[in-house]
Amino acid sequence: MNLLVLTSICVVMLLGFSLGKAEDCKISATPPNPGSGCCGSAVGVNKSIPGFYAQLSQYPWIGIIEHQKENKTKLLCSATLISGRYMLSAAQCFGARAQQLGKPANVRLGEYITTNDGPDCVEVDGLQECNDGALKIPIEKVITHPDFHKEHNFQHDIALIRLAQIAPITDFIKPICLPTSDITVEAPQERxxxxxxxxxxxxxxxxxxxxxxxxxxxxxxxxxxxxxxxxxxxxxxxxxxxxxxxxxxxxxxxxxxxxxxxxxxxxxxxxxxxxxxxxxxxxxxxxxxxxxxxxxxxxxxxxxxxx
Incomplete structure (x- = not known):
């Protein structure tokens, strides 16, 4: 994320607020239906954190991929939870160069500060707020688009990650919704x-x-x-x-x-x-x-x- 000029974003959450309770959602391998309240919504995001950092629960669908080689872990790419069992990422994250740096082994969900073990805490309006800490789930398999070739203009740069287990739904772990229409048909006015x-x-x-x-x-x-x-x-x-x-x-x-x-x-x-x-x-x-x-x-x- 390149922010050479941007020095602050004070965000009153423009992305989705939670419409229902996590325990009401029956999460499975199938992506939830948009509008169900079981995807694409975040909770407790109504304050701002100085600078360009996201809030603790602002993007509960984002995870980071661990590549492992010779007992060393490298964090190379991100992925996005779209159901209880699947995440979307880029095919390039699993290509020959990435494999040389390590085998994709786990995804960290509910992550915020990658260098910290245990709950991550930040100060907001003079009070300390904490998440649950990252949950590490093994990767069962990766499905890259068969037509992806990096040298061919990055076409078909998409991959599916199947997790080894169903991810729990919490305030800090929740799937995003798949798109309901083609955003390019009518240029969006919102950012x-x-x-x-x-x-x-x-x-x-x-x-x-x-x-x-x-x-x-x-x-x-x-x-x-x-x-x-x-x-x-x-x-x-x-x-x-x-x-x-x-x-x-x-x-x-x-x-x-x-x-x-x-x-x-x-x-x-x-x-x-x-x-x-x-x-x-x-x-x-x-x-x-x-x-x-x-x-x-x-x-x-x-x-x-x-x-």
Whole structure:
């Protein structure tokens, strides 16, 4: 998440508030129906934290993937919970380079500060608020899109993670909703959000605390034009991709791959995109970030989900 210019976001939660109690939701491997209150809603998000950090319970669907090799753990990418058993991420997070750094072994859910063991606590309005601490769930298998090739313009940059067990539903762990329509058909007026533990400037490779940034939607033709004149990356965009950003210092960045691009429809938050790639350096004025358009892969997602 590149935030070179943005120094503060005081957020009164624009994404979904909780509409029902977690215990009322019967979570399974199948993605919940939007509007059920069992996806795309967060609880207790009505305050602001100084700076660009997300709130403890603001994005209960975001997890971070652990790659393990020779008893060492590396955190390379994010993933997004879409049901009790499945998460969405980017196919690039499981390619040859990622495998060299370690086997994808676990996903941490309910994570906030990656360097802290146990509950994470922050001070809000003079009071200390804490989460439950990260829950580590083993990865049972990863399904990458069969047509993904990084060298082919990052097309089909999507993967499904099947967890080894059903994730519990808490204030800090809850699935996001899959998109109900194609966000690119009618350009959204509201801004979108992305969050992760990626780089926050040109000298860092990652952040230990979950942060977020708001981004404007960018039409694919305008996005293509930006990359046509870019000096560092010439690429042909396709209909399975969408763009957001282009504002100086506000972007997803290295380490954010696989994370969600989110859009609020009323009280419900949907995952409309998956962080794929962007300009170099991140947060370059006029160069949006590129995301895999989740709606375009709805049939593929559902066809690969098993009870």
């Amino acid at each position: 979108m959000w992305t969050a992760g533990w990626g780089a926050v400037n040109d000298t860092s490779s990652a952040s230990d605390r979950l942060h977020h940034v708001d981004l404007p939607y960018v039409d694919l033709d305008a996005c293509q034009a930006a990359f046509n004149i870019s000096k560092n990356r010439q690429i042909k965009l396709r209909q399975g991709q969408l763009c957001a950003g282009g504002e100086e210092g506000k972007d997803s960045c290295k380490g954010d791959a696989g994370g969600p691009l989110m859009y609020a429809r009323g009280h419900t938050t949907e995952i409309v995109g998956i962080v794929s790639f962007g300009g170099i350096p991140c947060g370059k004025l006029g160069v949006p970030g590129v995301y895999t358009k989740v709606f375009a892969y709805d049939a593929w997602i559902r066809a690969n989900i098993e009870d």
